[in-house]
Each structure stands twice: as structure tokens, then as C-alpha cells.
Amino acid sequence: xxxxxxxxxxxxxxxxxxxxxxxxxxxxxxxxxxxxxxxxxxxxxxxxxxxxxxxxxxxxxxxxxxxxxxxxxxxxxxxxxxxxxxxxxxxxxxxxxxxxxxxxxxxxxxxxxxxxxxxxxxxxxxxxxxxxxxxxxxxxxxxxxxxxxxxxxxxxxxxxxxxxxxxxxxxxxxxxxxxxxxxxxxxxxxxxxxxxxxxxxxxxxxxxxxxxxxxxxxxxxxxxxxxxxxxxxxxxxxxxxxxxxxxxxxxxxxxxxxxxxxxxxxxxxxxxxxxxxxxxxxxxxxxxxxxxxxxxxxxxxxxxxxxxxxxxxxxxxxxxxxxxxxxxxxxxxxxxxxxxxxxxxxxxxxxxxxxxxxxxxxxxxxxxxxxxxxxxxxx
Amino acid sequence: xxxxxxxxxxxxxxxxxxxxxxxxxxxxxxxxxxxxxxxxxxxxxxxxxxxxxxxxxxxxxxxxxxxxxxxxxxxxxxxxxxxxxxxxxxxxxxxxxxxxxxxxxxxxxxxxxxxxxxxxxxxxxxxxxxxxxxxxxxxxxxxxxxxxxxxxxxxxxxxxxxxxxxxxxxxxxxxxxxxxxxxxxxxxxxxxxxxxxxxxxxxxxxxxxxxxxxxxxxxxxxxxxxxxxxxxxxxxxxxxxxxxxxxxxxxxxxxxxxxxxxxxxxxxxxxxxxxxxxxxxxxxxxxxxxxxxxxxxxxxxxxxxxxxxxxxxxxxxxxxxx
Amino acid sequence: xxxxxxxxxxxxxxxxxxxxxxxxxxxxxxxxxxxxxxxxxxxxxxxxxxxxxxxxxxxxxxxxxxxxxxxxxxxxxxxxxxxxxxxxxxxxxxxxxxxxxxxxxxxxxxxxxxxxxxxxxxxxxxxxxxxxxxxxxxxxxxxxxxxxxxxxxxxxxxxxxxxxxxxxxxxxxxxxxxxxxxxxxxxxxxxxxxxxxxxxxxxxxxxxxxxxxxxxxxxxxxxxxxxxxxxxxxxxxxxxxxxxxxxxxxxxx
Numbered sequence: 001x002x003x004x005x006x007x008x009x010x011x012x013x014x015x016x017x018x019x020x021x022x023x024x025x026x027x028x029x030x031x032x033x034x035x036x037x038x039x040x041x042x043x044x045x046x047x048x049x050x051x052x053x054x055x056x057x058x059x060x061x062x063x064x065x066x067x068x069x070x071x072x073x074x075x076x077x078x079x080x081x082x083x084x085x086x087x088x089x090x091x092x093x094x095x096x097x098x099x100x101x102x103x104x105x106x107x108x109x110x111x112x113x114x115x116x117x118x119x120x121x122x123x124x125x126x127x128x129x130x131x132x133x134x135x136x137x138x139x140x141x142x143x144x145x146x147x148x149x150x151x152x153x154x155x156x157x158x159x160x161x162x163x164x165x166x167x168x169x170x171x172x173x174x175x176x177x178x179x180x181x182x183x184x185x186x187x188x189x190x191x192x193x194x195x196x197x198x199x200x201x202x203x204x205x206x207x208x209x210x211x212x213x214x215x216x217x218x219x220x221x222x223x224x225x226x227x228x229x230x231x232x233x234x235x236x237x238x239x240x241x242x243x244x245x246x247x248x249x250x251x252x253x254x255x256x257x258x259x260x261x262x263x264x265x266x267x268x269x270x271x272x273x274x275x276x277x278x279x280x281x282x283x284x285x286x287x288x289x290x291x292x293x294x295x296x297x298x299x300x301x302x303x304x305x306x307x308x309x310x311x312x313x314x315x316x317x318x319x320x321x322x323x324x325x326x327x328x329x330x331x332x333x334x335x336x337x338x339x340x341x342x343x344x345x346x347x348x349x350x351x352x353x354x355x356x357x358x359x360x361x362x363x364x365x366x367x368x369x370x371x372x373x374x375x376x377x378x379x
Numbered sequence: 380x381x382x383x384x385x386x387x388x389x390x391x392x393x394x395x396x397x398x399x400x401x402x403x404x405x406x407x408x409x410x411x412x413x414x415x416x417x418x419x420x421x422x423x424x425x426x427x428x429x430x431x432x433x434x435x436x437x438x439x440x441x442x443x444x445x446x447x448x449x450x451x452x453x454x455x456x457x458x459x460x461x462x463x464x465x466x467x468x469x470x471x472x473x474x475x476x477x478x479x480x481x482x483x484x485x486x487x488x489x490x491x492x493x494x495x496x497x498x499x500x501x502x503x504x505x506x507x508x509x510x511x512x513x514x515x516x517x518x519x520x521x522x523x524x525x526x527x528x529x530x531x532x533x534x535x536x537x538x539x540x541x542x543x544x545x546x547x548x549x550x551x552x553x554x555x556x557x558x559x560x561x562x563x564x565x566x567x568x569x570x571x572x573x574x575x576x577x578x579x580x581x582x583x584x585x586x587x588x589x590x591x592x593x594x595x596x597x598x599x600x601x602x603x604x605x606x607x608x609x610x611x612x613x614x615x616x617x618x619x620x621x622x623x624x625x626x627x628x629x630x631x632x633x634x635x636x637x638x639x640x641x642x643x644x645x646x647x648x649x650x651x652x653x654x655x656x657x658x659x660x661x662x663x664x665x666x667x668x669x670x671x672x673x674x675x676x677x678x679x680x681x682x683x684x685x686x687x688x689x690x691x692x693x694x695x696x697x698x699x700x701x
Numbered sequence: 702x703x704x705x706x707x708x709x710x711x712x713x714x715x716x717x718x719x720x721x722x723x724x725x726x727x728x729x730x731x732x733x734x735x736x737x738x739x740x741x742x743x744x745x746x747x748x749x750x751x752x753x754x755x756x757x758x759x760x761x762x763x764x765x766x767x768x769x770x771x772x773x774x775x776x777x778x779x780x781x782x783x784x785x786x787x788x789x790x791x792x793x794x795x796x797x798x799x800x801x802x803x804x805x806x807x808x809x810x811x812x813x814x815x816x817x818x819x820x821x822x823x824x825x826x827x828x829x830x831x832x833x834x835x836x837x838x839x840x841x842x843x844x845x846x847x848x849x850x851x852x853x854x855x856x857x858x859x860x861x862x863x864x865x866x867x868x869x870x871x872x873x874x875x876x877x878x879x880x881x882x883x884x885x886x887x888x889x890x891x892x893x894x895x896x897x898x899x900x901x902x903x904x905x906x907x908x909x910x911x912x913x914x915x916x917x918x919x920x921x922x923x924x925x926x927x928x929x930x931x932x933x934x935x936x937x938x939x940x941x942x943x944x945x946x947x948x949x950x951x952x953x954x
Contacts, residue, residue, distance in 0.1 A: 083889045090618065091591070093887040100890060101735070102715065109715050148665065189891030314591030353684060391860060450868065451841050476843040476860050479819065480877075483830035484840060486914055487799070493826040494916045505919065511821050512714050515727065519919040526916065529826070560839035560871040564855070569863030577862075581953050605953060617884075623863045630843075630879070632862050638953050659951055661944070662930060677947060678930030679940055690941045697945060697954055 007074065009066040010034045016060035016070055021302055021327075025319050026050035030060050030070050033078060051078045052089055052315055055324065056184040056307025058270040062298055072184070075307070079186030088186075095311035096187050099194065103176035104142040105311060113140075114172030116151045120158050125169035133206035136161075136168040136240075137232075139221065141214035142177050143345035149352065150345045153368035154213060157237060159379040160370060163251055164244055168211075174201045178217035180224065180267075185308030192228060195220070199230040210234040213370075215267035215274075215344045216306070222272065236268055238343055238369060242277040245284060252376040255287030260372075261337040262290065263328060263351075264300035265344035278343050281369055285376040293331040301328045305346035325354040329361055339365045341372060380466040380524070382415030386435070387422075387458070387470065389477045391449070392566065395429050397633060398473040400540030401532050403434045405500060406471055407539070410436075412504030413468050413521075419546065420470075422446045422457055427548060434542035439549055445556045451480040452561040459488055460554045466525055471497075474529040475629075482529050492522035499534030507534075513648040513670060532652040573624040574608050580637045581607030582657075584627060585615055586650075588643015588664065588683060592620040597687045598642065604694040610634070612650045628653045642683045646671025702756030702849060705809065706747045706780075707802055707816040707832065708740035710765040714821070718923075725918040727822070729791055734767045739817025745881035746847060747815050748779045754849055757781040761806070763790045763798060769902060770893075777888045777896040788907030795828040796914030801907045802828075803835035811873060813854065818842040818877035825915030833875035841870055842877030 010031070017029035027048040028036065036042045045051070060070040068074070082088065088096075095105035103110050117124040125134060138161070144154040161168055176197045183191035210232050212218045221234040241248060260282060268274045275297050282290050295301045304324030309316065317323065329351055332340045342348055348366050355361040384406040389396040399419075406417040416436035421429060423440075424447035430438045441461070445453050458481060462470060470485075472478030474496055486493040497508045501518070506528060508517045521528075576582060583602040589595060595609065602609045609625065616626040627634055629649040635656035642663045644650060651674055654660060662675035663683050672678045679686070712718060712727060713735040721728035747758045759782040760775045762768045772783040786801065793801075806814075814836075816829040833840035845865070846857040849872075858866045859879050870876070933943050948954035 080889075083887065084892060086886045086888070088887045090884065096887065107715060109717075111716065187890060189889055189894055193890055314593065317591065317593045391864070396861075448866075452839055476858060479827060480830065480840065480842050483795075483826035483828075484834045486826055487796070487831045487834040490914075492914055492916050495823050495826045506916065508824060509924070510824050511712065511718055511727075514714065514718055514923065515720070515921055516924050517725075517824055517918045517921045519725075519917050522916040527826075560874070561841055562869050564867045564869060567857070567865040567867060569865075605948065607953070617880075626863065630859055630861060638948075638951050660930075661947070672930045672932075673928065675930040677933055679933045679944070681937070681940060685937045686941055686944075689937055690944055693941050693945050694948070694954060697949075 006066070006068045007034055007037065010068060011066055013065060015063050015065065019059045019063050021057060021059065021324050022053040022055065022316070022320060025053050030074060033074060045078060046081055046085060046087070049087065049089070051075065051082060052092070052308070052312055053319060054079070054307055055302050055304050055309035057266045057302030059299070059302070062270050076184050076186060079308070080188055083186040089312055089315040091314055092185060092308050092311045096182060096185070096190060099177050099179070099182050100190055103194070103197070104146060105177060105182070106142065106146055108146045110173045113145045113175060114170065116145060116154055117158065120155060120162070122162055124158055126172045127169040127205045128172055128174050130169070131205070132169070134167050134169040135208050136166055137202070137205065137207040137210045138168045138170050139178070139210050139212045139217050140170050140175060141212060141217050141345055143349075144213040145175075147345065147349060149349050153345070153348060153370050156368065156374035156379070157213060157370035159374050160241070160377065163377055163379060164247055169205070169207065171201055178214065178220040180216040180220035181306060181308060181310065183220070183224065184306065185311075191224070195225055195228050195230060199225070199228070202230070202232065208233070211237050211240045213237055213345060215265045215272070219267045219271055236274060236343070238268070238278045238281055239274060241373070242280050245280060248281075248373065248377070249284045252284065252286065253378045254376050256285050256372055256376055257287035258338040259289045259291055259336060260339045260341050261293050261332050261335055262341045263293070263303065263332075263347060264297060265342070265347065266300070266302050266306055268343060269300055270298055278369055281373065282341060285372060291335050291337060293335055295331060301331065303328055303347045303350045305350055310346055323354060325350040326358060329354045329358055329364070332364060333358070333360045337364065339367050339372070341367055341369055343369050381468065382413050383418050383467040384410050384413065384415055385418045385420050385465075385467045385470040387420050387472045387478060387481070388429070388433070389473050389475060390423065390426065390429060396473070396475070397537045398475055398530070398532060400434070400537040401535050402471045402473060402530050403540030404535035404537070405497070405530055407434060408535070409469065409500040409504060412500065412502060415468055418467070420461070422454060430548055431545050432541045432543070433546055434540045435546045437547050437549060439551045441551050441553045443553045443556055445559065446553070448563050449477050450559065450561045450563050451484070452559045453556055454481050455484050455488070456556060457553055458485060461551065462489060462525065469521060469526040469528055472527065472529045474531045478529050482527050486527050491525050491527050493527040493529070494522065495529050497528050497530045509648065513651070531648070533655055569624055570622070573622055576608055576610045576625060576627065577632045577634050579608045579634070581605060582610050582627070582634060582636045582639050583607050584610050584612065584639060584641045584644055586612040586641070586644030587614045589615060592618070594684075595620055597683075601687055601691045601694070604691050604698070612644050641671055641675065642687065644671055645669045646674055702750060702754055702813060703809070703811045704747045704750060704756060705759045705761060705806055705811040705814045706740070706743050707761050707814065707828065708744060708771060709737055709763055709798065709820060709828070710734040710767055710771065711737045711820050711822050720921045720923070724920050726921060734765050736771050737817050737820040739819060739878060741817070741885045742881040743815040743817050743878040744775050744778070744780070745883065745885040746878050749882055750813070750847060750849065751779060759784060761786065761802060763793070763907070764788060765790060772902050773896045773900065774888055774893050776900040777892040778886060783900060783902045785902050785904050786907050787904050788910055790910070793910045794825040794915045795823060795831055796825055797910040799828050799831035799835050801910055802832055804908045805905055807836060813849070813872060814838070814875040815878055816875070818844070818879045824918070827877065829875055829877040836875070839870055839874045840877065841868060841874070843879045844876050845880050846882050847876065
């Protein structure tokens, strides 16, 4: 196990298990797993299915005083063992099989991956068709490409990029899932397979830098792909846009009068320390009042979608009868926010879903930063 | 040799299956083009009284105690004998647990061409089959000399295969049925401790679109508010989110409610064939190209999660006394 | 127990299907092929029987794009022998496949042959019963449970409405699997990749692929919707209001 030595430094302080949002539903939360390793009874962990409550939110890793990379090197490894043994909840199984077969966990036809671009002018550059070199390769991602709700945010971002005159292109049907959530759900082999496929496609085209809609793709391309020999400069779209903040501001002609609170995506914030850029973008919008929720920045609450969580909803509901997205939404409501701003494609559907059944949340809107920027720019 | 159309009647535990009537209806249409008689072929034991409402020109009844209930081996032997002797123009089987066990075997044994998954016949006697989940239709001449055809429901209403006049019954010889390689030990009934959805007038059906077990509650709430019963398609039942007794489909129950509200159901043929008897089908689905919209009378292209709870609330309000 | 499983690949319905120039057949040039779902269950059932009672599982797959993946995945699940039948199966129907496979396995001394009860492109019938007859073996289809005891096999056959028939079948026999007793297991990609290194696929040539036995197809077409639902439109408020009125009209409210 990589970094396995670090696990020896565990103080058994229990912070990880305490800060874990679902720790109390696991028979073996992180500190206990380390305990079983030490007592040589690790096979007990494999017999329990509690590890599938882990949403890879990185909280344990962020707060461990011994700086053990718990998420990636312990929880993920346990999931890998469970997968090899064949103990996988069916929902997750389907998402993994779909990722392998269709390059996306939803099981949608790869040919339809760029269908969202219809109607956008100037037309979004599909590299497979035009084969032109571009400055920026926009790695769109699964949910941003296919999910009807998220497509509006994707379109908004396309319009913003067009308005800024960015020379960008997308891979469309040639793009495969970044694979990061699948990796964290225990499918190392699948992740490598998807990375290899993407690397081949990257190799076909000329571009200077990559931007992603999705913090998970950002994390994969920035931190994991280089280990496989696939190295490209990459930014999350918020980082890229903040570098052009003056240009953006000059193009804004609408107010967005609202009390807005920003939800830090785990893989942008906690995992990669990108906290200020999204907030800077929001602050450029006239009329917008930015407030913080009780949990913010490093101790933000996870929406529950990571580490396979997007595909374990039924399983996690049956164990917990609470949803992390509900918890987070309640925080947004309690700071009297009108808008919950997000920057990850997993979030809008998860939070809007939660808002449907939550009292006091019927007036709360969930909007991606791209959508808010587009609105402020009158696009 | 004749131009007659034979129909293998399907029955289980004393009841004639609906597919038998669909086949008789199809045979009736085919016989108009081909010219022969519609002959209902009934294999059974002390089962003559089943024939009363067959829409057929005559019935061939083959009685043997080993034919009391269906087994593949016995039926294959009897039909091999019958078809070799009579050489009809066509033999129609159900594309079912009974018919499919027999038809393809006979095709090889008797070297007779087989047309599978036939839905209907054209006016000039061509077969029209559906394959690939109903996405593709294949049409062609009925092969010679004797065509074996398996039929699926959907092309003809069961009523078209029923008649007020009882057809004449002739008994035919049954060959020796020793050394059968397949024997029936017993039937295992499904759990009865639940509603019989095939008798319910209002069904709220959920499919893959419901996404997970806990969302079934949404359907339950709506059903309760409306006074209906929740049922589901195969994916939902296979996951264990609904009991098997609530399965609507080819391998579940065929239903004929007044109103069938299909939520998040795509309308694949195995499900479609079980609901076409409904008076009114209303479908809610996010995908505007879902086949269910070709079956339903009313449709909503929408997200069930945006609609169902609101709908339930409104229904509850309507039901409250003013 | 010497178990043989026959699995085939069929066009994946997630993609659009197209009809070729002749107008009477599917154009498979760009079709993505996927394992027939029922055959996947047959493989699982075979592995389960081996795990319970010992023996070997041989998987036979006709040559199609994706056949190797199907074979190696089965090896990763526990299949012992992998056989790919080489030949041009694009135009072959089930009669041809059954005849060909029968020729290849007739001397194999298999006790039990499993295959999926049907596939969605079975225009000329199902391959399982045809294979059985070509080998002179008994056949039962729509199976949801298999228990081997002493030269016979006890099976559950599914009928509509959840009714099951328990039957005894003399071995050797061919069974058409509807659903395996456990859902087909997941096998990690890393395990399949390992299987690609550790196992090998035997290729056997298809003797002759005589497509006789089906009916000639005059034309294939995509069904036009003969009718379409009357769509109820609007935002959720409007739609639910209209549905309530509709319920009242239909007499259920």
C-alpha cells in the first residue's frame, strides 16, 4: 500500500471518525479500520458493508493530526478489496459497468455526449470535427454533458467562454469519464482504463491547457493522471475565470439581487485548496450579497456525491435515513440565503432534490456559478 | 397437407391463458388470406370444457393423463406426431414459457421454418414480427411448407379470439408418452398475502425512473391519496423494492385497470404487453422518445420528482370535504 | 459436473439501430455489441453450480466484436475453459449457430448446457431449444433455479403471475435461463485484466453456418408510432392541475 508507512503514525485519536459525516453508521469508521489492521483482524472490515457509506469527502484526511492520507489510501483501498471480493451494492455495480462500457456512469450513448451544444452561437468547437488547434481544451465531464439539469450550467459556461473570446474546444463523443469517483469507489483498474483512453484522445489534438467543469475531473487530471504519465496543465473553470476577472466585470450589465451562499465542493476546496477563486467571482456580481454558512472552507459539509456516493443513494438512505445534501441545505436555509451557489456538477441535482422535500427551502434556488455569471453578463 | 392454421392453446392449472385468444385472433386474420380453417389444438386431460369460447372453426383435442399440465417433452412428442401427419399451413405458438419451449425444438426436429415474436399478419398473409425491444419490425412472406410461428400479444385484442359459438371438437390420437425426460413435480404458488393487481381498477406503476427504494414512498403516498395500488416493472421488482406480486409484465401479471399511471417506465415490450388491456394509460417520463408514449393516451414529458408530491397534495385537497 | 454455457452478443439497444441497404436486415457495421443479458445470467448460474458442487465451466461464444471481453470477464468470475468460435456470424441466425455449436460440442460429454432463454434479436427462434434438439437432449426454458441431484436436475420454471413449476429433467440436458439465482456478480476491471494475462481463448472454426430454418425477411423497418399520447404540458403547477382534472374526468377522483 502506497504511503502505508504513514498509517503506522495513527494516534487513534478518533478525529477522523468524529469528523466523518457518516462515521456513526459505519461499523468500522476510519480509526477503527486502522485498529483492525493493527490487531490483524482486518477481514472483519471486509465482511461489513459500512465502508460504502464513505463519500470520499476528504474531511478525515484534512483533520488528521498525523496527516495520514486516509481517504485515498485507506478508505479507497478497503473499497478496492470489497470490489475484488465481489461485495458491491447493485446501484454502484451498474454505474461502474456503464462507465466501462459507455464511458459515463449513466449508461448514455457516447454519441450523444455533445448534444448539449445545440443552439449555442458561436458554435462550440468539437475537436473531432474541426481538428483545429485551440488554446484551451474544456474537459466537460459526465453529468455536465448528459444530466438535463446540469446541462443549463454547462451551456451557461459555454456562453461565458464565448463572450470572453476564449479559443476553446471540447472532445464530445471522444471524451470518457475522468474516472475519479470510480477510482475512489474502489475501481482502480477502471480508472486506469478510462485515463488511458482519455490520454489517447488528448494526444490527438493540440491545446495549451485544460479546464474542467468538474472538480472531480480537475482532481484526476491534476493529481492522479500524472502518476500514470499523463501530464497536462489544468485548472478548474473558476480558477481560469478569476484570472480574467476584469474582463468579466466589464461585460456585466445585470444585477443579481440576492443573498448568496457558496458551497465549497470537496474536491475543489478541501482536497485542492481552491477556496477564494469561486468567492471572488461571486463578489464581482452587482447586487449580490455573499454570506458564509456555518461550515465553510476547510470544514465544509459534503453534498454526499463523492466516492461513489452519487451511485449509492438508495444504499446510503437505507442505512442512514438522512442525506448529507439535506444537512447542507438546512445550513443554507438557516443563513437566509436566496441562492445556494455551487461549482460542481454533482451538486445542483442533489441539492434541488433535497430542496423539494425540505420545509423552508421552497424559495431557495440552487445555481452554478457559471449560471450566475451568465445572468450578470446578460447572456 | 392443408391450408389450415393450427393454434396451440395454452392453459395452466385449468385456466386458458389470454395469449391463446390473441393467437386465435391472429389465426383468424391469417386464414382470410390463406384460405384454410382455424384449428384450435388443445392438449390436456379431461379438459374438453375449456373449448367453449374459442373463435375457431374446429378444435382438435388430444387427451392423455401426461398432458394434464404442460411439460416440454410431452408436448413436443404429441405435436411432432400431429404436425407430421396433418401438415397444416401454419402452427401458431405463444412466445411464452409454454410455446417457446416447444416451437424451436419442432423447427429443428421437423425441419420446418420458424418465425419468432410475430405480432400480427397483414391482409395478404405476411407475418409482422417485432424484435430488438420493439424498436425494429420485420415483415415477410409466410414460409412454406408449414410455418411455425410464435406470437406476442399486442396485435389483436383477446376478445377477437373469443366467440359465442362453441366450435366442434374432434379427438385425435395421442402417441405413446413413455420415457419422458421432463416431469412436473409440483407448482409453487406466489405469495397470496397481497392484493391482486390484475383486479385493481387504479394502478400507480413505477419503473427504473423511480431510482431507488425510498422513492417508492412517493408512489405509495399518491396511491393512498387516490385509492389505488402501487405496482412496478421488472427492474424495480428484481431489486426487491416491490414484492413479486406487484410485478407487471410478461413474467408478472397482466393488468386491465381503468387507469394505469406509469411513472418513470420506458414501455419496453415485456411491460407493454401486460398493460395494453388498460382503459387509459397516463405516462410520466423524462424521455420524450420513450416507447410508453406510443401506448399511453395521455403523457407528460417531465420529472416525476417534480410532479408526484405536488400531485399528491392536490389530490388530498380535492378529497377533503369542502 | 461438466457445464457448458453458450453466450452470444447482440446489438446494444442504447445506440440507434439502423437498417442496411437491402432494407431487410440490421446494419451491424457500427452497432455496439453487448452480451445478451439472459446469457449473462446463464454464465452466473453456471459459476454458481460449479461453486456449489464442483466441476468445470466452459464458455462458448461466437466471434463478434467484444467476444474476447465476454470470455475474459467470465474467466475472472471462475470459468475454466474459454472457446471462441471463429467465422462470420453477422448473417448467421440461431439455427445456424445451434447446428454449428452442436457439431463442436457433441463429443464433449457435458452434463449440462446452459444458455439464455431468449435474446432480443431472435427472429428465427431461440438458440437453446434448437441446440438441445440438434444434440438430441431435453430442453426446458424460463428457468430461475437449478439444483443438480444424481443424474437429474430439479428446476424452477417461471410462468406469469409469479407462478413457478418445479420439474425434474434427465441429464444431460439443455436449460434456457431466465434469471440466475443470484444477480450476475461484479468483477473488478483489474481482475479482468489479470484474466487476460492468465487465461487463453481457444479458437474453434465454425464448420458450416447454414442459415436455413428461419423465414425470409421481406423488409425491416422502424415502427411508426401508430398513435401517440396527448401530451400535457406546462410547469409543474399547471401539469398537476391538469392531471387532477383528468383524474376527475376518468372517474378515479
